[in-house]
Amino acid sequence: MTTTTTTPMNRLYAFLFLASISASEKVRYDGYKLYKVHVDNRDNLNALTNMQEDEDYNFWDLPRMNDSSLIVVAPKRIDEFEKIVNSNRMSATLMMDDLQRYIDEENPNVDGRATFDWTAYHRLNVIYQWMESLAQEHSKIVKIVNGGVSTLGTPIKGLKLCFNSNQNTSIFLESGIHAREWISVATTTYVANELLFNEDPAVRTLAESYIWYIFPIFNPDGYEYSHTMNRLWRKNLKRYTTRCKGVDLNRNWESHWAEVGTSSNPCAETYPGPEAFSEIESKSMSKFLKSIPEKLTAYLAFHSYSQLLLIPFGHSNERIDNYDDLMEIGKFSVKALSKRYGTDYTVGNIVDVIYAAAGGSMDWVRVAIGPRITYTYELRDKGRYGFLLPANQIIPTGEETMDSLIGMFQKALDLGYGSQS
Numbered sequence: 227m228t229t230t231t232t233t234p235m236n237r238l239y240a241f242l243f244l245a246s247i248s249a250s251e252k253v254r255y256d257g258y259k260l261y262k263v264h265v266d267n268r269d270n271l272n273a274l275t276n277m278q279e280d281e282d283y284n285f286w287d288l289p290r291m292n293d294s295s296l297i298v299v300a301p302k303r304i305d306e307f308e309k310i311v312n313s314n315r316m317s318a319t320l321m322m323d324d325l326q327r328y329i330d331e332e333n334p335n336v337d338g339r340a341t342f343d344w345t346a347y348h349r350l351n352v353i354y355q356w357m358e359s360l361a362q363e364h365s366k367i368v369k370i371v372n373g374g375v376s377t378l379g380t381p382i383k384g385l386k387l388c389f390n391s392n393q394n395t396s397i398f399l400e401s402g403i404h405a406r407e408w409i410s411v412a413t414t415t416y417v418a419n420e421l422l423f424n425e426d427p428a429v430r431t432l433a434e435s436y437i438w439y440i441f442p443i444f445n446p447d448g449y450e451y452s453h454t455m456n457r458l459w460r461k462n463l464k465r466y467t468t469r470c471k472g473v474d475l476n477r478n479w480e481s482h483w484a485e486v487g488t489s490s491n492p493c494a495e496t497y498p499g500p501e502a503f504s505e506i507e508s509k510s511m512s513k514f515l516k517s518i519p520e521k522l523t524a525y526l527a528f529h530s531y532s533q534l535l536l537i538p539f540g541h542s543n544e545r546i547d548n549y550d551d552l553m554e555i556g557k558f559s560v561k562a563l564s565k566r567y568g569t570d571y572t573v574g575n576i577v578d579v580i581y582a583a584a585g586g587s588m589d590w591v592r593v594a595i596g597p598r599i600t601y602t603y604e605l606r607d608k609g610r611y612g613f614l615l616p617a618n619q620i621i622p623t624g625e626e627t628m629d630s631l632i633g634m635f636q637k638a639l640d641l642g643y644g645s646q647s
Contacts, residue, residue, distance in 0.1 A: 253456040255329060257301035260286075260322035262609060263311065264294045273314045279491065283307070284458065286612050287532075288487075288581045296609055298325060298458070321610070329457045332614045333408075344416050344620045347408045350450045353415065353442060354383055361385075364422065371439070374510030376447045377464045382511060384441035385418055389434040396437040396520040398597075400587060401528035403476045405448030405459045406613045409605050409623055410528040414442045416624030417631065428632045435635070437520050444587075445475050445507060458613065462507055466492045466500065473499040476529075477583065478508045479590035482541035487583035498585050508587070515595060523643070524599035524635075525591045531612050534580060534604035535560055535573045535630075538592045541584035543577040548598060555637045556601065562633030563626045569606065571630075576602070599638055603627065 265271050274289035274297075284298035299307045311318045322328050336346040342356040361368045367389055374382040399417065401410035418440045421433040443449050445462055452459040461472025470493035477488045477498035484490075488498040503509040515522075537552045546552065556573035563571055572579055576586075592600045606615055606623050615623075638644075 252454070253458075255298070255325035255457070258325040259299050259304060259320060260325055260612070261297050261299060261307070262294050262319045262321050263289075263297060264317040265289050265291055266317070270314055270316050273310055273316070277310070279494070281493065287609075290581060294609070296321065296612055328611070328614045331616070332611075333617050335617060344412060344419075344624060346617050347412055347620070349453050350380075350443060350446050353411070356415070357383060357385055357442075360418075360422070367422070371514075373441055373514035374507055376445070376507055377462055377505070378447045380446040380450075382441065382444060382446060382507065384439055387418070387421055387433070387438040387440070393435070393437050394520050395523045396439060396518060397524045397526070398439045398441075398515070398518070398522060398591075399526050399528065400441050400444055402443035402449050403445050403527070403587060404474075404529060405445050405452040405461070406457065407530040408452070408613075409530045409615045409620065410603075411442045411449065412620045413605060413624050413627050414440055414528055416620070417628055418442075420624070420628050424628075429628070432632055432635055436523065439518065441511075444511060448472070448475075460495045461497070462505055464499075464505060469493065473497055473505050475505055475508050476587060477585040478503065478505050479512065479585050479587050481539075481586065481589040481593060482584040485541050485584040487540065487581060488585065496583075502585065511587075512590065512594070515591060522591075522595050522597040524638075525588060525595075525597045526600075527586075527588045527602040528605060529602060530605040530615065531607055531609065532580065532604040533569060533571045533606060533608050534602075535571050536576045536579060536602040536604065537574060538576065538600055539589045540576040540582060540586045541589070542582075543575045545575070546592070549575075551641050551643070552599070552601070555599070555634055555641065555643075558637040559630040559634040563630035566626045566629055567622055569626055580604070598643055599634070601634075
């Protein structure tokens, strides 16, 4: 564990952020309920689809045939929702009877902590200070890189880990592009720590075979906002209307932008922005990615939830040219992941396995830069807690994800995707 302190620059980021939201009021979810609804016919699907534009219904999963969708229902809509469910003979299960209680219980160990560890979800300035302390204490291996900048001017900081100055291939890890997906941020910081300090031979081989770029928080404004103002916030904080703000940064990349899986409504959670790369976060990070001097072997994006390992592309289920290899590597990876705790993942194309979603970072990187190993993790769980995964699951999630990465790159090497490929 590393003791953290607050620097003047971190205090400045915090001040600017708090000043920008001082006129807002913290969102609470007292009395909100979370339901799991199964869609088994077209009438069910149409009924749920018609509810999506109503802000009193927050869909954690997009409704699709023969699948379940998690829906947060505002107190004033509960009677209406139950009538819709009953009249359409839907199968609905109450998952959380008071959403605010689960929010309050999600992160019990964070207040007043003087150390950075993986028993709590941490704020932006604490994570950045931990990253900076690594660079100071292990300067021969760790460097801080500023990849981009946010709408509010916050730097998007990453770690560059280089154990071998002669190495010329790299792996890029991205997380936190969706603000509320805290477990993704905790997992990539856990992986970074393991790559630095774990002495297991398999971890050392993986760590020292590549240069690593690890960006825990692609969306720093949104991530901090999800801690201070609205736990379920997803987007960035760019304002396009007087009533609504935010763009879904994982729909804003110039990869079949806005073709499918987005909404033209600026208030919607999947609003892709007015054009591709309209957002400074995605635009600046795309420039940084193109500037990486080493050959990019792999790009891995981390999200939550659903326990999936997803293969490009999000706009179509047309098979990518090395689809068979990615499926083989992916299946080997999730088998390795499952050994420790029995956590079950599904591997497949984004459209086949979850839903169509164009304009994502992984798809753009695959086409624009060309790494052959490209996956998106959807981490724990399968919907019991969803985005509110309790902090006591951070370490198990990190451990099994590390296991999967070891398996992934062992199998990739077996198939000819070596550290020099």
